[in-house]
Amino acid sequence: MLTGPNQKVETSTVWVDSHCHFDFDVFSHDFDAELARCRAAGVSTIVVPGTTSARWERLQALAERYPMIQPAFGLHPYFIEEHREADLARLATLLQSTRCVAVGECGLDYQLPHYDAKAQQYWLEAQVELAQVAELPLILHARKCHDTLLATLRRRGFQRGGILHAFSGSQQQAYQWIEAGFKLGFGGVLTFERARKIRRLAATLPVESIVLETDAPDMPPAFLARGEVNHPSYLPRIGETLAALRDDSVTALAEQMRQNVQEALRLSLK
Numbered sequence: 001m002l003t004g005p006n007q008k009v010e011t012s013t014v015w016v017d018s019h020c021h022f023d024f025d026v027f028s029h030d031f032d033a034e035l036a037r038c039r040a041a042g043v044s045t046i047v048v049p050g051t052t053s054a055r056w057e058r059l060q061a062l063a064e065r066y067p068m069i070q071p072a073f074g075l076h077p078y079f080i081e082e083h084r085e086a087d088l089a090r091l092a093t094l095l096q097s098t099r100c101v102a103v104g105e106c107g108l109d110y111q112l113p114h115y116d117a118k119a120q121q122y123w124l125e126a127q128v129e130l131a132q133v134a135e136l137p138l139i140l141h142a143r144k145c146h147d148t149l150l151a152t153l154r155r156r157g158f159q160r161g162g163i164l165h166a167f168s169g170s171q172q173q174a175y176q177w178i179e180a181g182f183k184l185g186f187g188g189v190l191t192f193e194r195a196r197k198i199r200r201l202a203a204t205l206p207v208e209s210i211v212l213e214t215d216a217p218d219m220p221p222a223f224l225a226r227g228e229v230n231h232p233s234y235l236p237r238i239g240e241t242l243a244a245l246r247d248d249s250v251t252a253l254a255e256q257m258r259q260n261v262q263e264a265l266r267l268s269l270k
C-alpha cells in the first residue's frame, strides 16, 4: 500500500478469541475493565458460547452492551443435570436474535465421571436440529466421542460446519472434522512443551483449518502462575506460540486466524 510521507500505516495486530466463557462469574465484577484489558493486549473479538439457560440472559446483555462480544447460545454437556425441556423452546427464540453467531457450546463428553451417553445424545440432537432450522453453525465440545459426534452430524445431514473447540483427537480425526466443514480450536495446551501430539498437529494442519481460543477461565496456559485464572487477554501469547511452532509471522497468523473465525461463523469482523 502506498502512503503519503505524513501518513502512518497502522500495523497493530488484532486477535480473535474463538472460545471464552466471559459470562462466568469470575469476570463479572467489572466487565468494562476486563474488556479493556483484552483490547490493550490486542484482542478485538471474543466469541462467548452458552452453557446453561440460567446464564443466557447475562450473555445476551453482554452482547448487547459490547460489540466485541459475539455470543452463541447452547446447552453444554457438562451441565446436563441443569437442562430442562423448556430450555429448547427458549433457545429456539434466542437463536433468532440477530447477534447470535452459532448454536453451542453443545456436544458429547464421554470423559465426565458417570456420564449418561443417552441423555447427552438427546441434548446434542435437539440442538443440531435447532441449528439446522436457524441455519447457524455449531460450536462443539467433544471428548472421547469423535466418531459418535461425526456420525450424528452425518446422519442428520448437518451442513453448516462451525468450530470444534479444544481439539484433542488424532490427526485422522482432525481431517474428518475438516472434511465435515469444521475448524479446529487450539488453545493454552499449545504452550506446554509436553503436549507434543497437539503441538505437532497444530504445526502441520492446514492453517485455514485452525482457530485460536483461550477457553478462559479454564485451560490455563503454561506461562500462568499456579492457581491464576485464565483470561482472554492471553490469546495473543497463545498465538505467538502457534506462530513459532509453524514458523509463521505473528501478524500473518493473527490475520489468518481472524479470517478463519469469520469463515466458520460467517461473521464480518473488524
Ligand SMILES: [Zn+2]
Pocket (backbone or CB within 6 Å): 019, 021, 049, 105, 165, 215
Ligand atoms: Zn467451553
